[in-house]
Amino acid sequence: MTTQPHILVIDDEAQILRALRTILTAKQFKVSVASRGEEGLTMAAAQPPDLVILDLSLPDMDGVEVCARLREWTQVPIIILSVRESERDKVIALDKGADDYLTKPFGIEELLARIRVALRHSAQTLGTQKSQIITVGSVVIDLALHTVTRAGEEVKLTAKEFKLLAYLAANAGRVLTNQSILSHVWEPADADRVEYLRVYIRQLRKKLEDDPDNPCVIRNEPGIGYRFLVDE
Amino acid sequence: MMRLNPFRRFRTFRGVEYLLAVLVTVIFTLIVLPFRSAGGQDHTVLSLLYLLPVVLSSLLWGLGPGALVALVSFLALNYFFVAPYYTLLVHRTQDLVVLIVFLGVSITIGQLVGRVSKSLNESTAREHEAIHLYELIMHLAGLQDEQEIVSTLAEQTLITLHADRIDVLVEAQGNLPARHVRMADRSKTGFPLEDSPTYITPLQSARGFLGEIKVWREVTSLTQAEERLLQTFASQGVQALERVRLSQAASRARLLEESDRFKSSLLSSVSHELRTPLATIKAAVTSLRSGMVEWETEARADLLAAVEEETDHLNQLVGNLLNMSRIEAGALKPERSWNSLAEIVQSALERMRTQIEKHKIEVAVSADLPLVPVDYFQIEQVFINLISNSTKYSPVGTTISIHAEAVNTEHLLISVKNQGPYVAEEHLDRIFDKFFRVTAADRVTGTGLGLSICKGIIDAHGGRIWAENLDRGFGFNFTLPLTWEGFALGTEQEILDE
Numbered sequence: 161m162t163t164q165p166h167i168l169v170i171d172d173e174a175q176i177l178r179a180l181r182t183i184l185t186a187k188q189f190k191v192s193v194a195s196r197g198e199e200g201l202t203m204a205a206a207q208p209p210d211l212v213i214l215d216l217s218l219p220d221m222d223g224v225e226v227c228a229r230l231r232e233w234t235q236v237p238i239i240i241l242s243v244r245e246s247e248r249d250k251v252i253a254l255d256k257g258a259d260d261y262l263t264k265p266f267g268i269e270e271l272l273a274r275i276r277v278a279l280r281h282s283a284q285t286l287g288t289q290k291s292q293i294i295t296v297g298s299v300v301i302d303l304a305l306h307t308v309t310r311a312g313e314e315v316k317l318t319a320k321e322f323k324l325l326a327y328l329a330a331n332a333g334r335v336l337t338n339q340s341i342l343s344h345v346w347e348p349a350d351a352d353r354v355e356y357l358r359v360y361i362r363q364l365r366k367k368l369e370d371d372p373d374n375p376c377v378i379r380n381e382p383g384i385g386y387r388f389l390v391d392e
Numbered sequence: 393m394m395r396l397n398p399f400r401r402f403r404t405f406r407g408v409e410y411l412l413a414v415l416v417t418v419i420f421t422l423i424v425l426p427f428r429s430a431g432g433q434d435h436t437v438l439s440l441l442y443l444l445p446v447v448l449s450s451l452l453w454g455l456g457p458g459a460l461v462a463l464v465s466f467l468a469l470n471y472f473f474v475a476p477y478y479t480l481l482v483h484r485t486q487d488l489v490v491l492i493v494f495l496g497v498s499i500t501i502g503q504l505v506g507r508v509s510k511s512l513n514e515s516t517a518r519e520h521e522a523i524h525l526y527e528l529i530m531h532l533a534g535l536q537d538e539q540e541i542v543s544t545l546a547e548q549t550l551i552t553l554h555a556d557r558i559d560v561l562v563e564a565q566g567n568l569p570a571r572h573v574r575m576a577d578r579s580k581t582g583f584p585l586e587d588s589p590t591y592i593t594p595l596q597s598a599r600g601f602l603g604e605i606k607v608w609r610e611v612t613s614l615t616q617a618e619e620r621l622l623q624t625f626a627s628q629g630v631q632a633l634e635r636v637r638l639s640q641a642a643s644r645a646r647l648l649e650e651s652d653r654f655k656s657s658l659l660s661s662v663s664h665e666l667r668t669p670l671a672t673i674k675a676a677v678t679s680l681r682s683g684m685v686e687w688e689t690e691a692r693a694d695l696l697a698a699v700e701e702e703t704d705h706l707n708q709l710v711g712n713l714l715n716m717s718r719i720e721a722g723a724l725k726p727e728r729s730w731n732s733l734a735e736i737v738q739s740a741l742e743r744m745r746t747q748i749e750k751h752k753i754e755v756a757v758s759a760d761l762p763l764v765p766v767d768y769f770q771i772e773q774v775f776i777n778l779i780s781n782s783t784k785y786s787p788v789g790t791t792i793s794i795h796a797e798a799v800n801t802e803h804l805l806i807s808v809k810n811q812g813p814y815v816a817e818e819h820l821d822r823i824f825d826k827f828f829r830v831t832a833a834d835r836v837t838g839t840g841l842g843l844s845i846c847k848g849i850i851d852a853h854g855g856r857i858w859a860e861n862l863d864r865g866f867g868f869n870f871t872l873p874l875t876w877e878g879f880a881l882g883t884e885q886e887i888l889d890e
Binding site: 247265267318338352354355356358359360362363365372373374380382383 | 700703707729730731732734735736738739758759760763768769772881884887888890
């Protein structure tokens with residue numbers, strides 16, 4: 161039997177902590193909880209978790225700061241919890257290294273799915289050799305050979321399109337903010353040119369998706385950015 | 393009124409006028425002298441003639457010069473025309489009587505004439521004063537802006553007093569900013585102005601000091617009448633300022649009252665709306681916990697579905713309340729970026745998954761539409777509210793269709809149509825008002841805020857929203873601009889080529 165993954169929940173709302181502890185324990189996770197930022201950081205250092213669920217509004221410090229402090233020494237996956245009204249903070253937290261976010265109120269299925277993706281992603285990152293071939297549905301992307309095939313047929317991509325696809329695929333499952341995609345695939349100076357991203361994403365969807373108007377490979381993250389979905 | 397330079401107070405000494413008066417008498421004497429008869433018996437007639445310069449001087453130069461002329465004429469008559477000539481001696485009693493009577497009559501007539509002319513001058517001056525004042529009041533009437541009032545006051549004071557420069561200062565008070573207007577006579581530029589003004593008049597209201605009028609006038613000092621006029625101007629200015637401030641205070645009070653009324657209707661509407669889903673949730677959860685419902689039954693699934701739906705409903709309600717308070721506070725500023733409308737519609741529909749289950753949704757929003765410069769979440773909220781309204785008012789099983797097209801290079805036209813009932817034509821505009829509901833509140837849930845939020849958001853984006861009755865059903869339409877700060881985005885191909 162494998163060891164139970166350890167999840168650290170940092171949130172100041174007692175009811176959320178209570179619900180998450182009950183549900184996650186039932187789902188065979190080892191759960192520890194903290195209601196303050198400093199407390200959470202101390203606990204993470206004392207007993208490194210496999211995943212952190214972090215609320216953005218904490219009584220003693222900003223969740224964004226907790227995220228940044230964790231990133232100073234660990235690559236543990238971080239899932240942000242926030243209310244709808246703090247979109248800007250959410251983007252900042254994602255740019256500071258958080259892997260994913262959920263908007264309160266959220267469905268538990270959604271949270272469990274995000275936890276699975278994050279844990280798998282971190283397992284891959286820790287693995288010795290990162291996979292150079294990514295498969296999603298009928299699409300196969302070979303990052304080393306720079307080729308993309310869809311149902312066995314080669315898909316012709318421009319250099320920029322491939323660079324964008326490669327960046328999304330390499331971070332499969334993670335939420336990528338518009339700004340981070342733009343500054344990685346284009347220049348950091350282009351971080352605000354969202355229109356580039358929109359147009360190129362549209363091109364990629366046309367070439368890769370079965371139904372470009374209902375995309376299921378390159379998913380839209382409302383107001384935040386995009387997420388490349390891989391098969392679970 | 394504060395007098396800055398005491399010497400200016402004295403009017404220019406009117407020695408010139410006295411001199412002129414004496415001169416007139418001398419000239420008159422020189423004219424009459426050649427006609428002096430050798431007998432020297434004509435001074436009675438002459439004394440009558442001498443009344444002429446007396447009356448003239450009194451008329452032209454006033455009481456003082458008139459009296460002087462009377463005295464000088466008396467002496468001249470005595471010296472030149474009463475024997476013995478060239479002395480002031482009088483031999484005959486008869487002559488003495490004539491001279492004394494002349495002096496008395498001439499002084500009396502001079503005084504009477506002078507007084508009449510003086511009162512004539514005064515009434516002319518008062519008429520001028522009245523005209524200037526009337527003009528000022530005319531100009532000030534109806535002004536609602538403090539800056540305009542201050543400017544008008546400065547301008548009229550400058551014109552009326554023929555001043556070189558006028559400064560009107562109004563001090564800042566509370567959140568009212570300070571005002572300062574300077575008007576100068578252009579024709580007098582280059583005239584060296586002293587740093588300190590000639591006169592300062594305070595703008596004094598019953599409730600305190602508002603500011604002051606400063607007057608610069610170098611050539612002649614202000615007459616008493618002008619000083620009085622300046623004071624009247626100041627009090628008229630104060631009245632105009634007070635009037636504006638009072639009406640502003642009144643409209644502020646009205647706004648507060650309206651916002652109060654808004655808050656209380658919001659509270660009553662919200663407390664009802666919040667309790668309804670809470671009641672459902674509470675009922676469902678308590679019955680599940682009590683063991684009345686068997687596990688693994690349809691009833692249990694129904695109850696749980698109700699709980700989930702109602703929590704979504706509550707969440708949406710809270711979002712709408714926040715948006716409404718932002719619109720009310722004027723804080724609803726769209727954070728625009730170039731977005732794909734197709735993506736926005738998609739995420740709105742995803743968020744409403746459970747709510748739209750009972751309707752057919754048709755979406756005709758192409759991902760090939762031009763990108764729109766909008767706030768993603770606000771426009772998503774517009775779609776959520778319009779679709780939510782459609783699901784509430786149209787029968788279960790009917791179709792809700794969402795359609796978008798670019799009507800020209802500057803606007804997108806979006807419509808959300810349902811097969812719900814007609815709305816009376818006179819209510820079509822009003823449905824976007826706060827708390828307005830076509831049907832009775834107990835028949836359909838909702839705060840009556842959803843559509844007014846849509847309007848607030850679309851207005852903030854520079855678009856337009858309206859509703860219409862369709863052949864079969866009811867439709868909402870709105871436009872969104874494709875330009876952002878006057879710029880349009882290049883076509884897709886242009887961006888790809890860049």
